[in-house]
Amino acid sequence: xxxxxxxxxxxxxxxxxxxxxxxxxxxxxxxxxxxxxxxxxxxxxxxxxxxxxxxxxxxxxxxxxxxxxxxxxxxxxxxxxxxxxxxxxxxxxxxxxxxxxxxxxxxxxxxxxxxxxxxxxxxxxxxxxxxxxxxxxxxxxxxxxxxxxxxxxxxxxxxxxxxxxxxxxxxxxxxxxxxxxxxxxxxxxxxxxxxxxxxxxxxxxxxxxxxxxxxxxxxxxxxxxxxxxxxxxxxxxxxxxxxxxxxxxxxxxxxxxxxxxxxxxxxxxxxxxxxxxxxxxxxxxxxxxxxxxxxxxxxxxxxxxxxxxxxxxxxxxxxxxxxxxxxxxxxxxxxxxxxxxxxxxxxxxxxxxxxxxxxxxxxxxxxxxxxxxxxxxxxxxxx
Amino acid sequence: xxxxxxxxxxxxxxxxxxxxxxxxxxxxxxxxxxxxxxxxxxxxxxxxxxxxxxxxxxxxxxxxxxxxxxxxxxxxxxxxxxxxxxxxxxxxxxxxxxxxxxxxxxxxxxxxxxxxxxxxxxxxxxxxxxxxxxxxxxxxxxxxxxxxxxxxxxxxxxxxxxxxxxxxxxxxxxxxxxxxxxxxxxxxxxxxxxxxxxxxxxxxxxxxxxxxxxxxxxxxxxxxxxxxxxxxxxxxxxxxxxxxxxxxxxxxxxxxxxxxxxxxxxxxxxxxxxxxxxxxxxxxxxxxxxxxxxxxxxxxxxxxxxxxxxxxxxxxxxxxxxxxxxxxxxxxxxxxxxxx
Numbered sequence: 001x002x003x004x005x006x007x008x009x010x011x012x013x014x015x016x017x018x019x020x021x022x023x024x025x026x027x028x029x030x031x032x033x034x035x036x037x038x039x040x041x042x043x044x045x046x047x048x049x050x051x052x053x054x055x056x057x058x059x060x061x062x063x064x065x066x067x068x069x070x071x072x073x074x075x076x077x078x079x080x081x082x083x084x085x086x087x088x089x090x091x092x093x094x095x096x097x098x099x100x101x102x103x104x105x106x107x108x109x110x111x112x113x114x115x116x117x118x119x120x121x122x123x124x125x126x127x128x129x130x131x132x133x134x135x136x137x138x139x140x141x142x143x144x145x146x147x148x149x150x151x152x153x154x155x156x157x158x159x160x161x162x163x164x165x166x167x168x169x170x171x172x173x174x175x176x177x178x179x180x181x182x183x184x185x186x187x188x189x190x191x192x193x194x195x196x197x198x199x200x201x202x203x204x205x206x207x208x209x210x211x212x213x214x215x216x217x218x219x220x221x222x223x224x225x226x227x228x229x230x231x232x233x234x235x236x237x238x239x240x241x242x243x244x245x246x247x248x249x250x251x252x253x254x255x256x257x258x259x260x261x262x263x264x265x266x267x268x269x270x271x272x273x274x275x276x277x278x279x280x281x282x283x284x285x286x287x288x289x290x291x292x293x294x295x296x297x298x299x300x301x302x303x304x305x306x307x308x309x310x311x312x313x314x315x316x317x318x319x320x321x322x323x324x325x326x327x328x329x330x331x332x333x334x335x336x337x338x339x340x341x342x343x344x345x346x347x348x349x350x351x352x353x354x355x356x357x358x359x360x361x362x363x364x365x366x367x368x369x370x371x372x373x374x375x376x377x378x379x380x381x382x383x
Numbered sequence: 384x385x386x387x388x389x390x391x392x393x394x395x396x397x398x399x400x401x402x403x404x405x406x407x408x409x410x411x412x413x414x415x416x417x418x419x420x421x422x423x424x425x426x427x428x429x430x431x432x433x434x435x436x437x438x439x440x441x442x443x444x445x446x447x448x449x450x451x452x453x454x455x456x457x458x459x460x461x462x463x464x465x466x467x468x469x470x471x472x473x474x475x476x477x478x479x480x481x482x483x484x485x486x487x488x489x490x491x492x493x494x495x496x497x498x499x500x501x502x503x504x505x506x507x508x509x510x511x512x513x514x515x516x517x518x519x520x521x522x523x524x525x526x527x528x529x530x531x532x533x534x535x536x537x538x539x540x541x542x543x544x545x546x547x548x549x550x551x552x553x554x555x556x557x558x559x560x561x562x563x564x565x566x567x568x569x570x571x572x573x574x575x576x577x578x579x580x581x582x583x584x585x586x587x588x589x590x591x592x593x594x595x596x597x598x599x600x601x602x603x604x605x606x607x608x609x610x611x612x613x614x615x616x617x618x619x620x621x622x623x624x625x626x627x628x629x630x631x632x633x634x635x636x637x638x639x640x641x642x643x644x645x646x647x648x649x650x651x652x653x654x655x656x657x658x659x660x661x662x663x664x665x666x667x668x669x670x671x672x673x674x675x676x677x678x679x680x681x682x683x684x685x686x687x688x689x690x691x692x693x694x695x696x697x698x699x700x701x702x703x704x705x706x707x708x709x710x711x712x713x714x715x716x717x718x719x720x721x722x723x
Contacts, residue, residue, distance in 0.1 A: 016587050117581065193411065 002096050002218045004381065005226035006035035007343035012210035012331030013179040020052055020111035021061070023211035025068050027107055027336075031213045035226070041103055042215075044095060045075040048088035048108035049335035054123040055115050065107070081127030082282060083237075084108065085338020086368030086377025089214070090235045096218045103219050108340075109211035110333035120207050124334070127371040129243035140204055140283065142244060142372045144196035147285035149250045151198065151303070158198045160303030161284040162189035165202050165328055167312045168281060172325025174313070174356040179208045179331030189284075203284040208331030212339040214346065228350035233363070234266035235379040242374040251300075253373030256293040260367070263378040264295075267363075271295050274319060274380075275361040276348045278341035280369040281326040290367050291321070294378070313356060323348060323356045338368035342379055349383045385506050386551035386688070388450055388516060391443025392660045392701065393436045393541040394647065397426040398708045399716045401535050407713050408530055419535055420621020424648025426711060426719050427524040427539035433462045434472050436541035437522035438479050440653075444518070444543040445480065447697050449550065452480070456514030457487040459505065461498030461652045464523045465490060468572070476520065487513070494568060495617055496678025497521070498542075498652045503558050503684060505546040516547040521652035526720045528576035536620055538648025542656035552693040553663065553672070557604050558686045561596035568679030584679065589619065593627045593675045596683035601631075604687055608632040612670035613662040617655035617677035618644035624658075633673070640665055646705065664699045668692045 008030035010023050018026075024047075032039055045065055053059035062075035076095075078088035085108040092106045112120045125133050128142065147161060166186050172178035184202055192200035216232070223229055238258035241247060247254070264271065274296070281287035288302035296319065297305050305311075311321035324330040324344040327337055345364035347353040361383065368377045400423045405412035416422055427436060437460060445452070458480075460473035473488035487508070491497045498521030505517035522541035527533025567588035570577040580588075593616060601607060608614065614633040616624035621644050628638045641658030650657060655676045662672055672688040717723040 014582060014586075016583055113583075116578075191411075193414065 002093055002216055002232045003223045003229045004214050004232065004342065004346045005217055005222060005229050006031050006215040007346045008034050009177055009212040009340055009343055010210050011177050012208050012333055014113045015209040016113065018209070020056065020109055021064055021068060023111065023209065024065060024107055024109045027109065027211035027213040028069065028105060031105060031215055035215050037103070037215065037222070039069055039071060042073060042105055043099070043102040044073055044104045046078060046088040046092040046104060046106045047075060048078045048084040048106070048339060049110060050079055050081055050084050050127070051110055051112060051123050051334060054126055055119065080375045081370035082280070082334050083338060083368045083370030083375040083377050084335045086366065086379060087237060087338070087375065089338065089342055089379060090237050090377055092216050093232055093235050096216060101219050103215065103217040103222055105213055105215055106339055107211065107213035108336040108338060110335040111209050112207045112333065113209050117207065131243055131245070139372070140196040140199055143283040143285055144199045145244065146250055146289065146372070147198055147283070150285060150289065153251055154300045154303055156303035158190055159186060160307045161203060161288060162186050163307045163309060164281060164284040164287045165189045167309055168322050168326040168328040171313060171323050171356055172329030175325050175330055178325040178329055179206055180329045199283055205282045205327035205332040208333040210331060210333035210336045212336040212343055214339055214343050228352060230346050230349040230381050230383055233269065233380045233382045234263040235377065236262035236266060237375065237377050238262070239375055240373050242371060244372055252293050253289055253369065253376060255373050255376035256290060256367060256369065256378070259376045259378040260294040263380050267380040269363055269380065272318065273363045274365050275363060276323060276345060276358050277319060277321050277365040277367070278324060278344050279321055279326065279367045281322060281328050282332060282369070284328065286369065287321065287326065294365070294367060313358065320358045323353060323358060338366070338377065341366035341368055342381070345381050349381055384548050384551060384554060385509060386546065386555045387553035388545045388547040388550055389444050389448035389552065389697065390660055390663065391440040391447060391543040392657065393439035393443070394704050395425045395427045395431060395436070395539050396707065396709055397428060397711045397719060398423045399426055399711055399713065403713050404535055415535055421536055421645055421648060423646055424536065424538035425540055425650065426716055429719050429721065431539070432466050432524050433464045433522040433541070434466050434475060436524070436539065437472070437476050437520045437543065440522065440541035440543035441476060441480055441518060441520055444545045448545050450516050450545055450547060452482060454515035455482050455518050456485065457505065457508050457517040458482060459489050459491055459501035459517060459519045461491040461501055461519070461521050462523050463494060463497065463651045464525055493682065494679035495651045495654060496676040496682055496684055498656065499676035499684040500560070502544065502546065502686070503560060506555070506558065509546065509548055516545055519544045519546060521656050523651035523653055525649065525651040526576065526722070529722065531576065533577065533579065536649045538650045540647060540650030540653040540657055542653045542660055544656070550693060551691050552697065554689045554691055556687040556689055557600055558684065559596055559600045560682060560684045561592055561599065562682035563592070565681035567681055585623070588679065588681050589623055589677050590627050590630065592681050592683040593677050594630055596685040597631050597675050600685045600687060606687065608637070610671055611637060611673045612666060613640055614638050614673040615641040615655060615658040615662055616675050618642065618658055619649050619654070621645045643705065660701055663694060664701045666690045666694065668694065
């Protein structure tokens, strides 16, 4: 059994005084301290990052990590846009399946706020198709198209999506490491300046700095000794066309549907067993699509159920979603996001989530999406 | 003893309302006015620039003083928008004012604190005996790129201070400076509009530098915010001075009399000094005034000042001149700023 035996995340936010690798180092050092495992016991590192090659002309970050840790173990780099973190975890799991009894660190990091917003936005568009870039689309534009189609097809209004932002900001107010700890009202979300209609600023995740890391092991002695542990039940990846124009339908991200179905089959559990989930809410519409595509909500029901705040902590729903605050409010340092999602589920499964702890959690799920659904990673964890 | 012998100021006649700029770009003006704390800003006319405004403010400063023109052996001009990149404005200004020719002229550059550094230099020049008086002038016809956040705040204006060691209306008790290499706002050679680091201009820049300069000077002089009648900070917008004031322990009551940025906008080098002038128009003898400038790039000059009975002699017309205005629309604003 492959288990998570530790998690550490830096603060997410505008961390101007720290570089990308300051954040990576803090995250790895924090994880080693947390788990009380010496770096000599680590067999490999998986590094998730999207933007350093574009923004800093720095692609060989794996070697930089070896330099920081003064190590010669293999360090692999994963890049799948915003799903880089989920993919790094997936690859680490495959490594552990091929190398039983080993222990690895999966670290994800992004440094985005040192650059002008237009540079960061242009860099992020490297995750979209050339045609979409040439047309002048940005990711808010792409997700606005998905939102327009969804709202129109099921006769919903902006408020049905906006409720997602309200919920996730509430959750982030309970997370000291979140980028935004302020609660927002639905009126504020609906009245926020438009980025790409119908998405306003408060429908969109921010540009953030941050780093997160988890430790995975299949070493039974380490698992037994670990203070906190949960196991990986499944991790699956699916792909889709990079361009929206090539998709069969736009009210769903098929990559999430495929990865989700495979992950549930491999884990051998039902949807109803999941008590907590971290979903990829890069934009408010994305969480609704995610809930439907993963089979938690029927297609087309999502808007109404979102506005009922069913998945908000403290409500009577069966499932709580994005207790971290999600990408929307906890922040979205791209390479770190997928790791933070799994880290948050780990905290929930091991009773370490503090004020945002959900009770009676036995299973949790993380959904990490790259681009506008070109890649999706679904990971299921059990206590 | 060192301090302000007299002051002068110049506020252009034209104003543009923030709502008029916002409407051009389809923005919600209520949100912008609330977030920036600015309702309108002053706009220099098409035939005005930082030199002409400096001349106006300097004339007022000289008129308000009995200092002899031949005792002014130094003219220090601070601006982000001098008419020439190469060719001093300070010499032209001095010539217009009749200051000739055995004097030190210097154009100073340090974003919005270009002129306040001159106050510190003037202290040295006067203490050394090089001159009896120094004229320090701040003047800017500031502009931001159309559709940039700066467009809502960048304004025009000038303040001139005649400094000396006798006949002071304001005694400068102490001064200090805090600087670091912090690139939060810049304009490269040949580039028309400045660039800025968004929120980076706040926490690690404006707030950090003013806080550090202020805590240093207050500690050194064993003073605390309660000792001051007024506090004046550089005003890039209407929010930052209140926030940094609160960080230091100043109350809104101490800061609000200086907060003219709400209707004048940010005239860069003149902005904080315009707030100082506003306070000098209401201050009473023996009042202590705290003043801290900020210049991007970055640094803050902090001053502890005390009003003397001489201040009563100056005619107080600042509010009247602030109210003497006409509103222009966005097209005329573009024309005034020579954008079209």
